[in-house]
Amino acid sequence: MEEVEEVYTGSRAAEMEVVGGEACMGSPGHSLKEMLGMVRADLDRTVNFWLRNSHDLQCGGFFTCLGEDGHMYDDTKYTWLQSRQVWMYARLYNELDRFRTAEMLEAAVNGGQFVMSHVKRPDGTWKCYFSLTRQGQPLRTQRTLFAECFYMLAMAELFRATGDQKYRGEAVNMLNQIVHWARQDDSALGRERLSGQTGVSTLAVPMMLLYLTQELTTTMGDPSLTAQYEDAQQWCVTEILKHVQRGGSVVLENVSADGQELPGSAGRLVNPGHAIEAGWFLLRRVQATQDSSLQQVALSTFITASFRRGWDPQHGGLFSFLDVDDESPVQLEWDMKLWWPHCETLVALLMGYSVTKDAQLLRQFSTVFDYVYSHFVDKKQGEWYGYLNRRGDITHRFKGGPWKGFFHVPRCLLMCETMLEKLVSENTQQPSTPVTPTME
Amino acid sequence: MEEVEEVYTGSRAAEMEVVGGEACMGSPGHSLKEMLGMVRADLDRTVNFWLRNSHDLQCGGFFTCLGEDGHMYDDTKYTWLQSRQVWMYARLYNELDRFRTAEMLEAAVNGGQFVMSHVKRPDGTWKCYFSLTRQGQPLRTQRTLFAECFYMLAMAELFRATGDQKYRGEAVNMLNQIVHWARQDDSALGRERLSGQTGVSTLAVPMMLLYLTQELTTTMGDPSLTAQYEDAQQWCVTEILKHVQRGGSVVLENVSADGQELPGSAGRLVNPGHAIEAGWFLLRRVQATQDSSLQQVALSTFITASFRRGWDPQHGGLFSFLDVDDESPVQLEWDMKLWWPHCETLVALLMGYSVTKDAQLLRQFSTVFDYVYSHFVDKKQGEWYGYLNRRGDITHRFKGGPWKGFFHVPRCLLMCETMLEKLVSENTQQPSTPVTPTME
Numbered sequence: 001m002e003e004v005e006e007v008y009t010g011s012r013a014a015e016m017e018v019v020g021g022e023a024c025m026g027s028p029g030h031s032l033k034e035m036l037g038m039v040r041a042d043l044d045r046t047v048n049f050w051l052r053n054s055h056d057l058q059c060g061g062f063f064t065c066l067g068e069d070g071h072m073y074d075d076t077k078y079t080w081l082q083s084r085q086v087w088m089y090a091r092l093y094n095e096l097d098r099f100r101t102a103e104m105l106e107a108a109v110n111g112g113q114f115v116m117s118h119v120k121r122p123d124g125t126w127k128c129y130f131s132l133t134r135q136g137q138p139l140r141t142q143r144t145l146f147a148e149c150f151y152m153l154a155m156a157e158l159f160r161a162t163g164d165q166k167y168r169g170e171a172v173n174m175l176n177q178i179v180h181w182a183r184q185d186d187s188a189l190g191r192e193r194l195s196g197q198t199g200v201s202t203l204a205v206p207m208m209l210l211y212l213t214q215e216l217t218t219t220m221g222d223p224s225l226t227a228q229y230e231d232a233q234q235w236c237v238t239e240i241l242k243h244v245q246r247g248g249s250v251v252l253e254n255v256s257a258d259g260q261e262l263p264g265s266a267g268r269l270v271n272p273g274h275a276i277e278a279g280w281f282l283l284r285r286v287q288a289t290q291d292s293s294l295q296q297v298a299l300s301t302f303i304t305a306s307f308r309r310g311w312d313p314q315h316g317g318l319f320s321f322l323d324v325d326d327e328s329p330v331q332l333e334w335d336m337k338l339w340w341p342h343c344e345t346l347v348a349l350l351m352g353y354s355v356t357k358d359a360q361l362l363r364q365f366s367t368v369f370d371y372v373y374s375h376f377v378d379k380k381q382g383e384w385y386g387y388l389n390r391r392g393d394i395t396h397r398f399k400g401g402p403w404k405g406f407f408h409v410p411r412c413l414l415m416c417e418t419m420l421e422k423l424v425s426e427n428t429q430q431p432s433t434p435v436t437p438t439m440e
Numbered sequence: 441m442e443e444v445e446e447v448y449t450g451s452r453a454a455e456m457e458v459v460g461g462e463a464c465m466g467s468p469g470h471s472l473k474e475m476l477g478m479v480r481a482d483l484d485r486t487v488n489f490w491l492r493n494s495h496d497l498q499c500g501g502f503f504t505c506l507g508e509d510g511h512m513y514d515d516t517k518y519t520w521l522q523s524r525q526v527w528m529y530a531r532l533y534n535e536l537d538r539f540r541t542a543e544m545l546e547a548a549v550n551g552g553q554f555v556m557s558h559v560k561r562p563d564g565t566w567k568c569y570f571s572l573t574r575q576g577q578p579l580r581t582q583r584t585l586f587a588e589c590f591y592m593l594a595m596a597e598l599f600r601a602t603g604d605q606k607y608r609g610e611a612v613n614m615l616n617q618i619v620h621w622a623r624q625d626d627s628a629l630g631r632e633r634l635s636g637q638t639g640v641s642t643l644a645v646p647m648m649l650l651y652l653t654q655e656l657t658t659t660m661g662d663p664s665l666t667a668q669y670e671d672a673q674q675w676c677v678t679e680i681l682k683h684v685q686r687g688g689s690v691v692l693e694n695v696s697a698d699g700q701e702l703p704g705s706a707g708r709l710v711n712p713g714h715a716i717e718a719g720w721f722l723l724r725r726v727q728a729t730q731d732s733s734l735q736q737v738a739l740s741t742f743i744t745a746s747f748r749r750g751w752d753p754q755h756g757g758l759f760s761f762l763d764v765d766d767e768s769p770v771q772l773e774w775d776m777k778l779w780w781p782h783c784e785t786l787v788a789l790l791m792g793y794s795v796t797k798d799a800q801l802l803r804q805f806s807t808v809f810d811y812v813y814s815h816f817v818d819k820k821q822g823e824w825y826g827y828l829n830r831r832g833d834i835t836h837r838f839k840g841g842p843w844k845g846f847f848h849v850p851r852c853l854l855m856c857e858t859m860l861e862k863l864v865s866e867n868t869q870q871p872s873t874p875v876t877p878t879m880e
Contacts, residue, residue: 065704065705065770074703074704074706076702133636135636137634137635138635139637194580196571196573196577197579248662263514263515264515265514327838329515330838330842336772362829389829390829395774399766401770404771
């Protein structure tokens with residue numbers, strides 16, 4: 001059994017002699033300039049990791065189950081991750097000069113070819129498969145709309161990168177279908193309606209739809225699309241705000257269709273990373289609408305209150321799930337520290353600071369930044385580990401898996417690099433002065 | 441955040457100043473007589489916990505989401521757990537004199553009434569729902585056959601307890617339907633066949649079917665049924681043995697239909713608790729057939745090899761999942777210590793010892809027993825905690841949840857009490873001499 005030990009139980013936190021929250025509190029923090037340099041280098045390492053290890057030159061598409069050194073340990077092609085990787089390559093090509101290369105465009109277009117050929121069902125329903133064989137044959141479907149959302153994102157960003165109308169058509173048609181499923185009738189998704197079910201509003205659906213419509217409107221800057229999806233965006237914001245409960249102190253993951261609390265574990269569920277992600281989606285909405293009251297609720301409730309509630313005061317890091325009444329959450333991973341909530345929190349806190357220049361948000365950003373760079377980031381081999389236990393020890397040594405691909409980490413790093421660059425150039429905070437971390 | 445700390449993070453292992461495997465190795469162990477007394481008291485506490493806290497006197501059926509003190513935190517009725525609780529009450533009534541009471545029979549029959557009224561779909565398909573509202577209205581279905589398996593178990597044991605033919609008819613009809621789904625055609629379960637899928641033999645289906653047929657044949661002792669299901673039992677054993685790979689050194693959870701290893705994480709997956717549970721199902725088969733080569737593979741491969749591979753040498757306890765090639769498992773809970781694999785291991789090792797009188801099996805039993813009674817068991821409030829992290833700290837403070845009800849713990853305690861009683865009365869091992877634990 002010694003081999004198992006060696007493979008699975010190394011504690012990077014222990015190696016570095018920093019443990020969780022306390023270490024962050026005692027840390028002097030990094031300056032904006034230092035953080036910018038670290039993020040830029042990390043993004044380069046991350047992009048190289050996937051360019052080098054994930055391309056299936058034989059069958060097309062991407063391997064996403066990659067060990068810590070990049071070796072492929074499973075060739076299943078999870079379609080969320082296929083589409084997200086296409087989106088990410090195209091996004092990097094569209095947004096950062098150093099990635100506006102033929103290699104990046106080719107990676108996006110080739111991946112898009114695999115996605116268009118294999119992910120969408122050939123039966124005209126616009127439903128997508130959830131997983132495929134290496135060769136692209138369908139393995140599984142889900143009775144949800146998320147595979148379709150990521151398909152649409154890939155097509156929209158490919159259109160931005162290439163100007164090819166076929167991608168725009170795919171994106172718009174898929175989005176219209178998703179809006180129909182989300183707002184009118186989701187029976188085609190295959191979930192049977194049963195008599196005990198009452199209407200539940202999950203946070204995931206309106207927040208995802210808000211993000212998708214923002215991509216087609218704000219990001220692409222097409223006035224005709226902006227008008228077309230304004231009503232859908234307003235609906236999304238209304239639905240998202242239904243999840244604010246208990247006097248603005250908490251964002252609940254599931255509420256009734258009319259915005260009331262639901263009984264049971266599902267009704268009391270708090271997903272801090274999800275609420276914080278919704279927070280920065282709302283801040284993007286505010287950039288388009290200048291709605292100051294929406295900015296206030298995004299910052300104070302979705303981002304700050306969720307960060308304070310979700311941050312583990314003992315070991316640092318964000319809990320994955322909590323119960324608002326302090327019952328024991330039923331999710332097995334409730335106390336694990338996962339990579340993606342930390343990505344979303346970095347983006348949200350830095351976006352909040354960029355908008356308000358509230359130094360407290362920057363100090364909270366510094367706390368999360370310190371935790372991330374002492375726990376998740378693998379500076380040697382590239383990319384981040386994805387799963388830590390409550391104490392911050394790495395529990396899963398892979399860099400990519402069925403749910404972790406080329407998406408949250410590089411999206412976070414791209415957005416943070418862009419925001420940090422602007423802050424450094426604005427020179428409002430002394431860019432060479434360390435930012436003292438805080439959890440408050 | 442202090443409240444969250446207090447609610448979620450108490451470490452019972454730390455309180456007791458014993459930590460995992462090392463403590464077990466240094467422990468003098470308990471004698472058979474002591475273990476019998478501890479198990480008997482534990483079974484009484486467990487039964488009382490559920491009798492006192494779980495009965496829904498208003499709507500029928502059982503609350504299964506119960507906190508550590510027994511309070512109900514969610515009233516959803518998960519049908520696996522409803523049917524299992526009926527089976528368990530009837531089983532206790534049928535097998536142990538002190539539980540052959542009117543109260544126990546009434547609990548089983550009343551629960552059976554709720555199950556018959558609400559769990560099976562009213563459309564004649566013999567499909568069952570997966571979860572219900574408190575009032576019994578359907579909430580969710582699964583595209584598998586397990587809710588149906590537990591329905592059948594409940595009906596079979598109710599027939600043993602009451603002699604009422606209506607239960608026998610339900611059990612036999614449901615079992616015939618399950619055999620059809622498992623062996624002929626499972627398209628009615630609702631899973632779409634997709635072109636990338638190849639035939640996969642999961643360990644769960646044949647082992648569950650072997651257990652069900654044993655209940656109707658060996659347990660009920662009906663010669664007509666024994667003949668009727670002999671072919672199905674042989675098929676189950678053949679299917680289960682396909683999962684033995686690599687020269688008998690490992691039981692893999694998923695293999696191809698013709699018994700070959702599959703690629704990827706699913707193909708390399710080891711679930712030690714599941715393999716050990718299959719081991720004691722096979723030993724029950726041997727009791728009926730006297731097949732000594734099957735006894736050998738059940739003991740050496742399913743039970744002993746799985747125990748040695750699955751036991752955490754650093755902290756003690758059984759891992760939930762492993763990868764046979766030491767890749768990082770992708771399951772979030774792979775390194776967590778869950779209650780049910782420990783229940784199955786206690787049963788399997790004690791059954792193995794009872795059959796062979798191999799002292800090594802009894803010493804391994806003593807190791808697991810020490811771990812269980814220093815980590816899972818709540819002597820004060822009754823029942824076991826269900827979920828520990830790798831180090832043995834309790835992570836989920838409830839006693840019942842969506843997957844943990846009145847089943848694995850009392851089934852284990854009932855079987856261990858019966859076997860320990862027999863061993864003590866046989867006097868082959870000095871019943872008052874401590875059994876030294878070992879992990880070897």
